[in-house]
Amino acid sequence: MTFPFHLLAPPDPATLxxxxxxxxxxxxxxxxxxxxxxxxxxxPLTADVWRPADAAGPLPVVVFVHGGAWHTGLRDDLGPRFRDWTPGPFARLAQAGFAVVCPDYRLSGEAPHPAQQDDLAAxxxxxRTRAADLGVDPARTVLWGESAGGHLAALTALTQPAGTVAGCVTWYAPTDLPGLAEDRPEGTYDAHDPASFEALLLGGAPADRPGAARAASPVTHAGPGAPPFLLLHGTDDSLVPARQSVRLAEALRAAGHHPDLRLVGGGDHLWVGLAEADVADCYARTVAFARRCTGG
Structure with a gap:
């Protein structure tokens, strides 16, 4: 008999x-x-789903995309300033009435762009396919990411069909990869370096792959169908200059939108240098924005 090769096919995540x-x-x-x-x-790519217990009715959704320079990171880690929060930031969001989805995605050592963008689209x-099982309303989804995860959240929000995403939050995210050479202090970034984190994402140095660098930049895709944006960035960010968030805000304004850009005085990357009250305020602004976008 002929072996039934269809049995070797992987299971459908929609039915697992x-x-x-x-x-x-x-x-x-x-x-x-x-x-x-x-x-x-x-x-296999997996996600954690946080929900309020015994919630009634389809819930608004926050999809959190972790950072780590596209090369490392944990799906449920918001960064060192939040690791000692009890309850943690995602549990607090669930207690506030949101479903929170924290997905893995393929890192740059596994696959180059656009694999990460494809994973978030998935x-x-x-x-959408598991909405009834999860008790969520996918039409009320806000993407939120920090650092490289903010880049991926923005890129996904701007490349999905209009109306797919209700809003997007970025924390200290790179948004214009070709512009990094201009925005970073002289001598701190080499666009020809094939070992940079950006090169690992693109599959080659940004200077050698200008088309890929543009395609992987959220500013390239800011158009009339963009959702509302909240962009938070520290003025003293030594890894991703605040100018990167300004660039995306300018591109969104040029497309007819009114993004909420907040430059946080004294903040370095990962909110290093901020007082606890200011870190908590960044979180509170994010929750309030998600609530406005989703009616949550």
């Missing part, structure tokens, strides 16, 4: 059982490690 819910905090359930995509030649598609 969801993980058993845990209770990480009062009033919160957590589905840890739900598979949202199975890529050929790659590990997360959004998975939310």
């Amino acid at each position: 059982p969801l993980p058993h819910p845990a209770r990480p905090a009062d009033g919160v359930t957590l589905l840890r490690g739900a598979v949202y995509a199975v890529r050929d030649g790659s590990r 997360v959004l598609a998975w939310l």
Whole structure:
């Protein structure tokens, strides 16, 4: 008999059982490690889903995209300023009435751009197919990312069909990869360096791959269909200059939008240098923005 090769096909994430819910905090359930995509030649991609316990009705969604220079990072890590929060920042969002989705994505050591963008598009598609199972309203989805994750959140928000995403929040994100050579202090960035984090993302040095660098830059895609944006960036950021967020705000304004750009005085990357009250304010502004965009 002929072997039924169709049995070797990977399972469809749209039909896989969801993980058993845990209770990480009062009033919160957590589905840890739900598979949202199975890529050929790659590990299965998973996401954590935080929800308010016993919530009624479809929930607004915040999709959080972790940072790590596209090369490392943990899907449920908002950075060192939040690691000692109890309850943590995602549990707090769930307690505020949101479903929070924290996905893995392929890192630059696994696949170059646009793999990461494709993975986040797959997360959004998975939310649409599993909306009833998860109790969410995918039409009320806000993307939120910090650093490289902010870049990916913005890129995804600006390249999805209009109306797919209700809003986007970026924290200290690179938005114009060709512009980094101008924005970073002289001698601190080499666009010809094939080992830079940007080169690893693009599959080659940005100076040698200008088309790819432009395509991977959110500013390139700022158009009339863009969702509302909140951009937070420290004025003293020594890794990703604040000018990068200014560039995206300018591109969105040129396309007819009114992004909320907040330059946080004294803030370095990862909110290093900020007082605890100022860090908490960045978080509170993000939650308030998500609530405005989703009616959550």
